[in-house]
Amino acid sequence: MILETINLTKIFGGLTALDEVSLKVPNGAIYGLIGPNGAGKTTFFNLITGLLSKSRGEVLFQGKDISNLKPHQIAQNGISRTYQNLALFPTLTVEDHILIATIGQEASVKQLINLVTSKYPIEAEQYVNQVLDLLELEHKRHFLASNLSYGESRRLEVARALGTKPKLLILDEPAAGMNETETVKLKDYLKEIKRWGITVLLIEHDMKLVMDICEEIAVLNFGKQIAQGAPSYVQKHPQVVSAYLGGD
């Protein structure tokens, strides 16, 4: 297991946004997290990446509890993420986004020594090329993020997340707002990322995509985990059906 949560709970005031969620994400998998709006999916991601602090429970990453680390430490440990509502740097170029991600991987002291230079290690530059190639952003390399189309912006989010050379990539609705062709391409990117040895954990509302690409799926509803298993199993699970289609 690359990621495991044990009874992870988050309470906002009187609202239990996430209630005793225990998930196991196997190494190398593409793992899907689904559920109706407000089910607690993004809260779950924010807890894992350290943007929110847990109320109870544990988050084990490669067997180590990371739930008390700061966001940048968690990223340095090998978890990186994208945002549902784009969180790019509008005044920076596409290339800069990925270069920044590579800076974070240097040890703190080395980071500070290297600050004055604008030179990056050759491996970092090669990796940037590799990521730009994968996400078909090479021709936009020197464009400002504010001048990208919506689909390109979404891909840049993924590119920046890959820049940290993560072991676990967390995607918050990567296909949101994409058209059919773009979604098909997204599938290819994800498969290639998996081939790079990166585990992918994604939230997605596009059921076709999720069922197609994920090896395992967990379903949340009202902060509770109602099912976990292979797509075919989850699809037929009575609680999942009622959560999505209504009924009791």
Next chain:
Amino acid sequence: MFSKEVSLYKVIAFGALIVLLVMPMFLQKAYYLRIFGIAGIYVMLAVSLNFISGLAGQFSLGHAAFYGIGAYTAALVSLNFSASFIISIVAGALVSMIAGVFVGLPAIRLRQVYLAVATLGLGEIVRIVLLNWTDVTRGPMGLPGIPNPLIFNWEVNSAVEYYYLVLIFAAVTIFVFHALSRGKLGLVLRAVRDNEQAVRTTGINTTLYKLLAFVIGGGFAGLAGGLFAFMSSYISPDNFMFNESIIILAMVVIGGLGSLPGSIVGALLLSLAPEFLRFLDDYRMITFGLMLLLMILFRPEGLLSEHWANSFFKKKLSLKPRGINYDIGNN
């Protein structure tokens, strides 16, 4: 044989430096040289505030605090310990850097207007301390009799010599901030300004970087303060009031937030214009205010915006025999 390409901005910077070097030959009056000396100090202040507020996006209304701390430290070290000019001025910069840590600490938790109000408070604290710690600062009486700088064997004495001294310091400051903002530090700070949370989740400790922006920016403002103390030979808390912070911020905003050339032009404009508008007599400050109003109305992004500056730095001048050829690069 001249197929070499040079960056346009380097040519312009070199040209400007030559003009500034020969200018005292034509500006005979000490009065004008002194105005340019003050303008040079404002350039240092604007460029250092631009680093904090323009680049890193940390709004500060307390820049005069660093300026005052640097000035008082340099003056006190010089007067009490008869320390040399260099030692006094470095002491001023160092103490301002330490102050940068204390101003930077609230910046870790506060954003935008809340940070602005917090820095405003810190600026006031510094002013009140300068005013009331009479044993050390002599309070409202100020510190008179700061000696002329002695740098090795050069005693800076006349208006011309002060002009050149400020020119050296301002040029070095500009060079340092240019290097810092074009390098990785500048890149990270601009990213923090655009979206701090996203920077954190790429594995960068943004707290450290924001603190660094305040320490470096504060340090150079302190250096400017030390220089001012020696140049005017008398300082009092009146020199470092809240309105100074506002003027410096106005220079940065009018020039273009995040733009180094903008801060230089903004500082020169705002410090020189009131002097060169003196022929307008009673209408001088009204004209000046109107100028600022129109500028911000028609160019809210600043005279030389950050976007403009980025493409300006990429422009190349190719020295080919057939003539000048501008190449804007691929951005």
